[in-house]
Amino acid sequence: MSKKNVSHTKWMKRAIFLASLGKNTTSPNPKVGAVILDKNGNLISEGFHFKAGMPHAEAMAFRNLKKDAKGGSMYVNLEPCCHQGKTPPCVDKVISSGIRKVYVSIQDPDKRVSGKGIKLLKEAGIRVHLGLCKKESLELNKAFIHRNITKKSFGVLKWAMSIDGRIGLKNGKSKWITSEQSRSIVHSFRAEFDAIIIGGNTLRKDNPLLTTRGSKNPEPLRVVFTKSLDLPSKSSLWDCNKAKTIVIYDSSTANESYLKRIPKCVEVEKIPSDNPELISKLLAKRGCNKILWECGPRLATAAIQTNCIQEIITFIAPKILGGENSMNPFGDFDFREMDEIIKLSNSQVSLIGNDICVKNSFEN
Structure with missing residues (x-):
């Protein structure tokens, strides 16, 4: 594995760890963590979803920003949402932030999202990489995925x-x-x-x-x-x-x-x-x-x-x-x-x- 791939895996595993901090409190929502790096690859923010009705992981990461995210990257273990629920859609914030690359571990099984969030990011000119640490992310949110599919x-x-x-x-x-x-x-x-x-x-x-x-x-x-x-x-x-x-x-x-x-x-x-x-x-x-x-x-x-x-x-x-x-x-x-x-x-x-x-x- 190249040094670059090791780095990508490191940050996605960090996002998955952050997501796990909402272990018993996020239902009916999934467990999600987000990490933001600046254009030089330095960590400038992170966040996780704690409870339904509270800000999503991406929104928390933007709240915690230490510097401008323009030109930077985001790592998130589940596809960013693109629908209005109890909180605004995360995709809009990602696009407006100027982030150029988004690493998504797995697609959201919720039909309101399910590929639409990724599509909107790509249409905005953001490079989206799907599948990093897929096995770990599927395990973390297996109950949420099962409920949405079955x-x-x-x-x-x-x-x-x-x-x-x-x-x-x-x-x-x-x-x-x-x-x-x-x-x-x-x-x-x-x-x-x-x-x-x-x-x-x-x-x-x-x-x-x-x-x-x-x-x-x-x-x-x-x-x-x-x-x-x-x-x-x-x-x-x-x-x-x-x-x-x-x-x-x-x-x-x-x-x-x-x-x-x-x-x-x-x-x-x-x-x-x-x-x-x-x-x-x-x-x-x-x-x-x-x-x-x-x-x-x-x-x-x-x-x-x-x-x-x-x-x-x-x-x-x-x-x-x-x-x-x-x-x-x-x-x-x-x-x-x-x-x-x-x-x-x-x-x-x-x-x-x-x-x-x-x-x-x-x-x-």
């Missing part, structure tokens, strides 16, 4: 199990399989998500709080999916001072007389069937880029079958629960041949005390 939220399924693959005893008791250290990590890990989903049975059995315990403000949206609406009148999730809660129910099977049990502060939405894809699409429309499924076996199985899950996080405790009738993480996929089974890839393994955490992606 119109569904990027789904991560998380569960804890014993070393013999059980998530609870046959009587339903499951507290606690993993260690306190693992559970604490899960609380902070939830801060990466815009919403957390459980089923009605998990609410009735466990009465979870589903918060980050203060790691994120506001807390992720808490989502309960129910086929019956037969939910308890008292629940930790009904305390809307801690976090917002929404109940989504299947209107084809639910007894709507139970709606009176749900406090007024809790939002209620109905969908026409129990297809998890409808939940994912509903949350995507609300701007949720990334959602965490912490549900039981039945809903987890259905979510996988409808392609609502892109990654899996498994916490494994060195404990044996035993018993043929003990609870499994999934229901029956009804596979008949080994070539039908679900294959996972990109295994990442870490130790948390005596527990093991395994992260996997679904094979494409």
Whole structure:
């Protein structure tokens, strides 16, 4: 790699690092960082997008300018926007600044932009280079990209199990399989998500709080999916001072007389069937880029079958629960041949005390 290419990579990686500083706060927007060099290749400004409604990365970089950018270069990990949203289009500012070269890592999947921003820059006489550090940029904004392309939220399924693959005893008791250290990590890990989903049975059995315990403000949206609406009148999730809660129910099977049990502060939405894809699409429309499924076996199985899950996080405790009738993480996929089974890839393994955490992606 030439010295010039090393320099370009260096500055794009800097833009990607800056973008990552908005890790848990930018939804429904992407994570974007921008770096501006003067005509001699010296750093004169940088910025990143922190939160929806606040200035975009390019706008922040122009705000932070130490000297005139005319004749200089910009590095940005996502194509500059060209539409008026809560903030003005960034392309206009780039063009008016006199910058002559723009290095863009990946094209914006949002149809309002998607190549149009690059086209406007080129038409203004700016040299645009596309594709630098593409792999890193795709990884950073994979949830935003997935939501824009599929119109569904990027789904991560998380569960804890014993070393013999059980998530609870046959009587339903499951507290606690993993260690306190693992559970604490899960609380902070939830801060990466815009919403957390459980089923009605998990609410009735466990009465979870589903918060980050203060790691994120506001807390992720808490989502309960129910086929019956037969939910308890008292629940930790009904305390809307801690976090917002929404109940989504299947209107084809639910007894709507139970709606009176749900406090007024809790939002209620109905969908026409129990297809998890409808939940994912509903949350995507609300701007949720990334959602965490912490549900039981039945809903987890259905979510996988409808392609609502892109990654899996498994916490494994060195404990044996035993018993043929003990609870499994999934229901029956009804596979008949080994070539039908679900294959996972990109295994990442870490130790948390005596527990093991395994992260996997679904094979494409």
